[in-house]
Amino acid sequence: MSAVPRHVSVEWLHEHLADPTVRVLDATVHLSFDEDGAHVASGRESYERGHVPGAAFVDQLTSLSDPGGEAPFAAVDTDRFAAVVGAAGVGDEHHVVVYDSVNGIWATRLWWQFGLEGNDRVSVLDGGLDAWRAAGYETTTGTETYPPTTFTARRRPERITSTADVEAAVADPDVLLVNALGREEFERGRIPGSVNVPFGELVGPDGRMRPVEELRELFESVGALDAGKRPVTYCGGGIAATAAALALMELGRDDVAVYDGSMNAWTADPNRPLER
Structure with missing residues (x-):
């Protein structure tokens, strides 16, 4: 398979939304701080309020963080990762585009986990959802999904x-x-x-x-x-x-x-x- 770029522009994604080999994933997690410390919340509600058309949501907080790891947000094991992204509709043949609606680091987190599990056919949407909206492109509400498939994971330790x-x-x-x-x-x-x-x-x-x-x-x-x-x-x-x-x-x-x-x-x- 040909190499894919680590970043794609919102213009590129807009042109390729109808491509059946492209899978778009919203990776948003909300992280905030106050006098009581750090607080994290799933980005599912903000995804449902508005996302790139066709994008599925992957809950990194609940699905891709290992509660038994040495610290919060620890990466799940290979089998768990493969099951989660396969259920989200990502197969070995797909070009995945990840984004978030915060500051981009949750998108790069999911990009990194794909790479950790041996898959480099993943691009981060440069500028995320804010750039998508700034370009004047429409968003969609509610929940969208891709048909479940099989994802092959091979960890790179x-x-x-x-x-x-x-x-x-x-x-x-x-x-x-x-x-x-x-x-x-x-x-x-x-x-x-x-x-x-x-x-x-x-x-x-x-x-x-x-x-x-x-x-x-x-x-x-x-x-x-x-x-x-x-x-x-x-x-x-x-x-x-x-x-x-x-x-x-x-x-x-x-x-x-x-x-x-x-x-x-x-x-x-x-x-x-x-x-x-």
């Missing part, structure tokens, strides 16, 4: 990193830990030896990915494009880290891994060191 791996990586000069949180959060506490490329700086004001030249400058400035170091991205819960992983892959780093548990898992043990 090199794409995911555990806490034990990261503990070893802290002292490994051949690994570079890339923190994708905001600069203030990075300053408050990070895994020792980490560098910072905030996910919010990977996109422009319109929510679209910055040009490759600008991405290259960001990652080169922290040594993340050094061929002698393997980049491992992380954030608070393994979501924003996938946006950094996608950007690194756009720059040719096919060896990047995501620390799935991220700071949620790292800080679960108060004896693990933090750098400030």
Whole structure:
């Protein structure tokens, strides 16, 4: 099968909505913060209020997060992933386009999980639902589905990193830990030896990915494009880290891994060191 781009424009998707080999998935999850901490909610209701015509909804919060994992949002196992996306109508022959209606990182999270399970026929809709609406394209309400099918998953273990791996990586000069949180959060506490490329700086004001030249400058400035170091991205819960992983892959780093548990898992043990 021919390679597909990691991003597609809303114009491209509009032209290909009727293509029977294309599957569009809304990956929205709502994450908010207040004095009581972080709160997450399924994006199903917002999907039902308005989505790209024909798109199905995949609930990453309830269907693709392992409650028995080492931290919230832990990736489900291979069999579970295959069952969920197969039920959503995604087969091996389909070109999948994922988007969200928030800030893009939930779309990149689903893109990453597909890649983790061996499928690269997945594109992120550049700018997400906001860009779709800004272009004047219509949205649809209610729920839409594709016929269930069979999805073949083959995990790539090199794409995911555990806490034990990261503990070893802290002292490994051949690994570079890339923190994708905001600069203030990075300053408050990070895994020792980490560098910072905030996910919010990977996109422009319109929510679209910055040009490759600008991405290259960001990652080169922290040594993340050094061929002698393997980049491992992380954030608070393994979501924003996938946006950094996608950007690194756009720059040719096919060896990047995501620390799935991220700071949620790292800080679960108060004896693990933090750098400030």
